[in-house]
Amino acid sequence: MPSMSDNTPLPRTPDFDSWPLTQQPTSVAVDHGALLITWSDARTSAYHPFLLAENDPAEDTLHPLSRETTLSPLDLPCDLVIRRAVLLANGAVEVHWSHGRAPSRFHPGWLRGIAWFGEHVAAQDLRHWSAADLSGPPTLNGPRALAEPPVFLEWLLSLQTHGLARLSGLPNQDGLLAGVVARIGPIRESNFGRQYTLEIKEDPDSNAFTSDALLQHMDLPTRECPHGLQFLFCRANTARGGEGIYVDAYRIAEDLKSEEPDQFATLCEINWTYKNRAKSSSYKAAGPVIERDRHGTITAIRYNTWLRSPLVAALADQDRAYRAYRAFTARAQDPAYQMIFSYRPGDLLAFDNRRILHGRKGYDATGGTRFIEGTYADRDDLHSAIRTLERHLSRELAS
Numbered sequence: 001m002p003s004m005s006d007n008t009p010l011p012r013t014p015d016f017d018s019w020p021l022t023q024q025p026t027s028v029a030v031d032h033g034a035l036l037i038t039w040s041d042a043r044t045s046a047y048h049p050f051l052l053a054e055n056d057p058a059e060d061t062l063h064p065l066s067r068e069t070t071l072s073p074l075d076l077p078c079d080l081v082i083r084r085a086v087l088l089a090n091g092a093v094e095v096h097w098s099h100g101r102a103p104s105r106f107h108p109g110w111l112r113g114i115a116w117f118g119e120h121v122a123a124q125d126l127r128h129w130s131a132a133d134l135s136g137p138p139t140l141n142g143p144r145a146l147a148e149p150p151v152f153l154e155w156l157l158s159l160q161t162h163g164l165a166r167l168s169g170l171p172n173q174d175g176l177l178a179g180v181v182a183r184i185g186p187i188r189e190s191n192f193g194r195q196y197t198l199e200i201k202e203d204p205d206s207n208a209f210t211s212d213a214l215l216q217h218m219d220l221p222t223r224e225c226p227h228g229l230q231f232l233f234c235r236a237n238t239a240r241g242g243e244g245i246y247v248d249a250y251r252i253a254e255d256l257k258s259e260e261p262d263q264f265a266t267l268c269e270i271n272w273t274y275k276n277r278a279k280s281s282s283y284k285a286a287g288p289v290i291e292r293d294r295h296g297t298i299t300a301i302r303y304n305t306w307l308r309s310p311l312v313a314a315l316a317d318q319d320r321a322y323r324a325y326r327a328f329t330a331r332a333q334d335p336a337y338q339m340i341f342s343y344r345p346g347d348l349l350a351f352d353n354r355r356i357l358h359g360r361k362g363y364d365a366t367g368g369t370r371f372i373e374g375t376y377a378d379r380d381d382l383h384s385a386i387r388t389l390e391r392h393l394s395r396e397l398a399s
Helices: 049-054 108-113 144-147 147-163 176-182 247-258 260-267 314-333 379-398
Strands: 025-031 034-039 044-047 081-088 094-096 104-106 139-141 164-168 214-217 227-235 244-248 270-277 283-289 290-292 298-301 339-340 348-352 356-360 370-377
Touching: 025 081, 025 108, 025 214, 034 049, 034 081, 034 094, 044 049, 044 108, 049 094, 049 104, 104 108, 139 144, 139 147, 144 147, 147 164, 147 348, 147 379, 176 227, 176 348, 176 370, 214 244, 214 314, 244 247, 244 348, 247 260, 247 290, 247 298, 247 379, 260 283, 260 290, 283 290, 348 356
Parallel strands: 139 164
Antiparallel strands: 025 034, 034 044, 081 094, 094 104, 164 348, 214 356, 227 348, 227 370, 244 339, 244 356, 270 283, 290 298
């Protein structure tokens, strides 16, 4: 059996993430060809031989630069099993294989991080809110956030957790909005272009380009996969009115689930079709108002009162659908759920377009100025930016 000292470097992992060792492996065993690990908190996790073999950090399995596997699933013997497992002195686990395959060594933090203990763990810690819980967007100093990566990460984490977050005190500068979004990920264009200005148009292709009040809604439900993030940068605002009205639709859905379960079920089951009414484009997509994953966790909302197409369904289903939609709308328009605030020059607001509904009060277009730029990105970009920044900062702290 190989012997390693406690300061021997741990094996690399099949990615570039940091895998802190929150629990130590105390023993290892083999059961029917699979690896079993008992941890210092007395929990036990099991690992299939295929899972370990295709994530083997050896250079003939994992590309040394990309850290992506170079194996086809069919490169592994169909009856591959683990013959023996050894817990090394530095906490790494050494696996000995059948079929003459060379032994593999695995990082204990990675093994703990991918362990399954019999229950579903939410990927993110989301905090649902109503007007009583959150009176305004979580706000950070904009210039500090752009200069200091830990503050920028705090802004991103607030956006992920609450569904919206704001930077304040930014300069009135061309290109600033695109530059901030580029630090998160690529801008996702839409039928409104790469970037748009919330201005009054003589021939508007959306209600947003008028001075009218807007009911709470999400943008672009007409897309197969609606844009995940929206950004609004206020460069000037002296117009009367036009306050933003924001609602956490996840909170509405959870309240419906507990208080009006029949309406909640209908909102999860019946698809509505949404279609934009523009003269120069015709986007069309369908989905339920409330989307859930296989564990029942709410993952997205598809809701916009003025872009719905006629519901083609049996009369009974139409009745159910309209009653449920009205129940959802009643809460979206209830002040108890609404966060209302003014757009201040220098504010950059980011929000989850598939969770946070937004609207506005009407404004006086004849007096003052109102200059608000907008653009979109995707949720994936946010999650990637958070993980990458956390990895970078943790390595800086360790060095």
